[in-house]
Amino acid sequence: MTDIPYDLSKRDSEKTLCPLADPIGTSSAPCPKEYQICQSLPQHPTAQAETDGQIEANDVKVGNSFSERKKWSLLALFSFSLIVDQWAYTAYFLFTPAVSNEYSIPAAQQSWVINSYVISFGSTILLFGRISDLYPPSTVFTYGFLTLGLLNLIISFLPEMYSYFVFRAISGIAAAALIPSAFKLISGIFPKEQLGKALTIYSAAAPVGGGSGAIIAGVVDLIPYGTGQMSAWRWFSRILAVMIFIPAVGSIWWMPKDIGRDPSRSEESSRQKFIKLDLGGSFIILSAVLLLILSLTMGGDHGFNTAYFIAPFIISLFLFPTFLWYESRLPEGYPLLPPSIFKLTNVGVFLFLGLILFSWWSANLSPLFIIYLTYRGESGIAAGARLFPQAAASIVVTLLLARWSWFTHHPRYAITTGLTLAIAAYAVFSQSTDQVGTDYWKFIFPPEIFGSAGAMMVYSATNVGVMTAVPPSIAGTAGGLLQVSFQVGSALALGIQAGLFTIHDGYLANFKNVQISWYFEMGWLGLGLLVFLVGYRNVKKLSENVEVGH
Known part of the structure; x- marks a missing residue:
């Protein structure tokens, strides 16, 4: 399939730039009739056409008139x-x-405490990407955030496990609404020269939240609440609900309603928008992702030679090509996942990196948490403190990349360096023997720092690469697709890792099993590096007037 840049030629034939337009949207000077064009429309964040030093407007409204604050x-x-x-x-x-x-x-069912949330999140995020492209993303974000807060409050009072699993799954769906809508809004709020920095900061929130979540939970767990309705995990959900409600309610009035909205959508009827949701394609890809993650989860719980793994895995493998075939038969503008997105330069490479990358954190955090809590007898906050350097390194790298954002705009440097550090980190991790005392400071702490820093470089460059390679009209879909890659890749790596934990007797108590799984992770990351080095196109200018920012 031939790579093509985002094509502005069709729009150029329909519109003429106003040479008086202020690129930050503050000028009130009138334009001559022959140059009139809505100045509130943004330029594409990567591809640009220049006329007398001005950047062409795009088809999605950008709030360039907003203050920096x-x-x-x-x-x-x-x-x-x-x-x-x-x-x-x-x-x-x-x-x-x-x-x-x-x-x-x-x-055998305890993994569903976590997986009920993860599976629903990963399987619905692409649908919310499409919703964010068709409807105001500010509305999707605000009400998704409010729903997440409400569901956490409800979960804190549930009396038995089945209702808990159901509401945890629904909360995963609410959380899935937030990420693609946020990507869409960020692409609409920030102009090209600030977009890379904004995406770097936003992307860093995931590993920072992942690392700090254990510390927050450990602190809450130290407080002697009691049992039953007064147990620590219930109070954590209630605290989380309050922390969500305050900004979520405020965003109803504070969030700009027209940012990221495609003006052409306002002419479409509700029925047209509903048809463009592509519910048929949504159902197929939702089922495919759900069954794939489910098969890997069940395989880890019951074994990969059982029907629990084999049946849903085979069905999911059939559904993915079925989805691509179904989407290719829809008229332009109607597919949930436009086939043309894979023709955009380097998008396929970045999405493959998404499948590879997120497992860097999950493949070490998951076994280390269990080792420290179960086999080393440490408290939750002590285990969280041991692993917090990964979040700290992510924060530092984010601050540096925000200051020198040019690094993420040169993926060949950022991703090659980052993946090399990430692979080296697992080489050092695997030399550990008991993960505490001197062994911790030699073989766990240092790779937590440089490995997480490297993974953060790749994560930021991948997010920026995808979101600046696509037109803003499909930014929500692109953000959702990238997150699906992260979730599916992480689930795939964790599923394989769970099987590797059983090679020798003793499960995680036998550290040889963990070492084998980390050797696999080194190979997994190495595959990502190889595909990137071979497949990435270092293209600066694809034509005289269209520029790719990588």
């Missing part, structure tokens, strides 16, 4: 939503034993 405050809100989303996930690595004991959940 307003723009960065909105970014802080979006980043906070991603952090609390990660808290709702990682905190339950610590709370799973307490929830399982309280609800008398059998050992």
Whole structure:
């Protein structure tokens, strides 16, 4: 399939730039009739056409007239939503034993304390990407955020495990609404020269939230609340609900309603928009992703040679090509996943990196948490403190990349360096023997720092690469697709890792099993590096007037 840049030629034939237009949207000078064009429309964040030094307007409204304080405050809100989303996930690595004991959940079903949230999140995020492209993303974000807060409050009072699993799954759906809508809004709020920096900061919220969630949960777990309705995990959900409600309610009035909205959509009827949701394609891809993650989860719980794994895995493998075939038969503008998105330069390479990358954190955090809590007898906050350097390194790298954002705009440097550090980190991790004392400071702490820093470079460059390679009209879909890659890749790596934990007797108590899984992770990351080096196109200018920012 031939790579093509985002094509502005059709729009150029229909519109003429106003040479008097102020690129930051503050000029009130009138344009001659032959040059009139809506100045509030943004340029594409990567591809640009220049006329007398001015950048062409795009088809999605950008709030360039906003003050700097307003723009960065909105970014802080979006980043906070991603952090609390990660808290709702990682905190339950610590709370799973307490929830399982309280609800008398059998050992074979305890993984659903976490996976009920993860599976619904990963399988619906692409649909919310499409919704954010068709409807105002501000509305999708605000009400998704409010719903997430309400569901966390409800979860804190549930009396038995089945209702808990159901509402955790629904909360995963609410969380899935936040990420693609936030990507869409960020692409609409920030002009090209600030977009890379904004995406870098927003992307950093995921690993920062993942690392800090364990610390927050550990602090809550130290407080002697009691049992039953007064147990620590229930109070964590209530605290989380309050932390969500305050900014979510405020965003009803504070969030700009027209940012990221495609003006052409306003002419479409509700029926046209509903048809363009592509519910048929949505159902197919939702089923495919759900069954794939489910098969890997069940394989880890029951074995990969059982029907629990084989049946849903085979069905999911059939559904993915079925989805692509179905989408290719829809008229332009109607597919949930436009086939043309894969023709955009380097998008396919970045999406493959998404499948590879996110497992860097999950493949070490998951076994290390269990080792420290179960086999080393440490408290939740002590285990969280041991692993917090990964979040700290992500924060530092984010600050540096925000200051020198040119690095993420040169993926060949950022991704090659980052993946090399990430692979080296697992080489050092695997030399550990007991993960505490001197061994921790030699073989766990240092790779946590440089490995997480490297993974953060790749994560930021991948997010920026995808979101600046697509037109803003499909920014929500692109953001959702990238997150699906992260979730599916992480689930795939964790599923394989769970099987590797059983090679020798003793499960995680036998550290040889963990070492084998980390050798696999080194190969997994190495595959990503190889595909990137071979497949990435270092293209600066694809034509005289169209420029790619990588």
